[in-house]
Amino acid sequence: MNDVNFDILNTKKLYRKIFNNILNSMPMLFEKLRPSCKNCKKINSCKINRTNPFQNFDKNCKLKFWRHNIINALENDLSKDILYKLKEIENDKDSFICNRCTICCRFATSEYDYKKLKEKAQNGDNFAKQFVSIFIPYDNIDEAVKAYPDYVKMLKENLNDINNIYFYHCKKLKENGLCSDYENRLQICRDFPNNPFVLLPKSCGYKEWKKNHHIEALLLHATIEIIEFYINKLKNV
Numbered sequence: 001m002n003d004v005n006f007d008i009l010n011t012k013k014l015y016r017k018i019f020n021n022i023l024n025s026m027p028m029l030f031e032k033l034r035p036s037c038k039n040c041k042k043i044n045s046c047k048i049n050r051t052n053p054f055q056n057f058d059k060n061c062k063l064k065f066w067r068h069n070i071i072n073a074l075e076n077d078l079s080k081d082i083l084y085k086l087k088e089i090e091n092d093k094d095s096f097i098c099n100r101c102t103i104c105c106r107f108a109t110s111e112y113d114y115k116k117l118k119e120k121a122q123n124g125d126n127f128a129k130q131f132v133s134i135f136i137p138y139d140n141i142d143e144a145v146k147a148y149p150d151y152v153k154m155l156k157e158n159l160n161d162i163n164n165i166y167f168y169h170c171k172k173l174k175e176n177g178l179c180s181d182y183e184n185r186l187q188i189c190r191d192f193p194n195n196p197f198v199l200l201p202k203s204c205g206y207k208e209w210k211k212n213h214h215i216e217a218l219l220l221h222a223t224i225e226i227i228e229f230y231i232n233k234l235k236n237v
Contacts, residue, residue, distance in 0.1 A: 004154040004199055011197065014215065019222040026226065027051075033069040035062045054237055067234045074227045082220050082227075089196065089213045089220075093206065100177045101203035104192050105170040107147035108135055113166050130186045135168040143167075148201065197221075 030053055037043050037050060040062060048063065049055060057064040110117065112128075114137045120128035138144045144167035145152045155162050172180045179185055193200060196210045196217040 004150045005157065007199060008154070011214075011218070015218050015222060018215075018219050019226070022219070022222050022226055026230065029073070030066075030070055033066065033073055035065050035069070037062060054233065056237065067237065071231055071234050074231050078223070078227060082223055085216070086220055089217060090194075092213065093193075093209050096206050096209045099203070099205035101201065101205070102173060102177045103148055103201050103203065105173040105179070107144060107151065108168040108170075109151075110166050110168065111164065113137070114168075127188065130188045131168075134170050134172055134186060134189075136171050138167045138169060141167065144169075150201070151199065 031051075034050070034053070037046070040046070042061075046061075048057065048061065050063065053063075053066045053070055057066070108131075110131075112120065114132070117128050117132050121132050141152070141162070147167075147169065152162075152167075155165055159165070170179075172185075174180050179189075192198075193204075193206050193210065196213040198210070200207050200210055
């Protein structure tokens with residue numbers, strides 16, 4: 001198993017574990033946010049399930065505020081904290097520098113061919129507009145293999161038809177590994193890598209940044225996914 005395959009498999013397994021741990025902890029959070037039924041005159045005869053916030057409560061029941069409390073905590077407290085931590089991870093990338101391995105310039109993939117990307121750019125897709133302004137397709141897959149052999153090998157082993165993946169390289173890259181228009185490089189270049197999930201070769205200067213924040217980023221993104229699920233579920237009861 002090459003490094004790329006191992007990286008993907010390990011990430012999937014770790015994400016599932018983290019996701020399930022967070023999911024299992026949510027009932028405890030809900031319990032803390034539940035309004036007290038103390039002093040309620042109907043508590044002894046009440047048939048409401050006081051462990052389930054996903055039910056309709058009587059208008060006179062104190063628990064009618066439970067869903068509101070949960071949604072407020074998820075949308076404000078938790079979400080804001082997560083966004084702050086993600087920003088911290090993003091800012092820490094500035095502590096690392098590109099070592100000019102050039103793989104990000106020599107190897108980019110897309111599910112869209114060049115014609116489709118140009119159409120998307122003309123229709124207002126900002127990423128596609130930036131992409132087609134500097135990236136051009138390889139003449140054949142053999143040229144792409146030279147840039148990042150492990151990645152292409154992984155695709156061949158895991159996809160039924162690799163012909164649905166298109167490979168590109170930057171036309172502004174010089175033979176010495178420098179950008180011919182570095183000062184005016186596009187935002188997609190300045191942002192790369194934009195998160196610790198991006199597959200990075202050993203030669204990448206940001207590999208250590210990815211390693212330092214990989215697990216934390218998985219935890220944060222798993223939490224975001226669960227928060228979005230519960231907010232949608234609670235708002236549609």
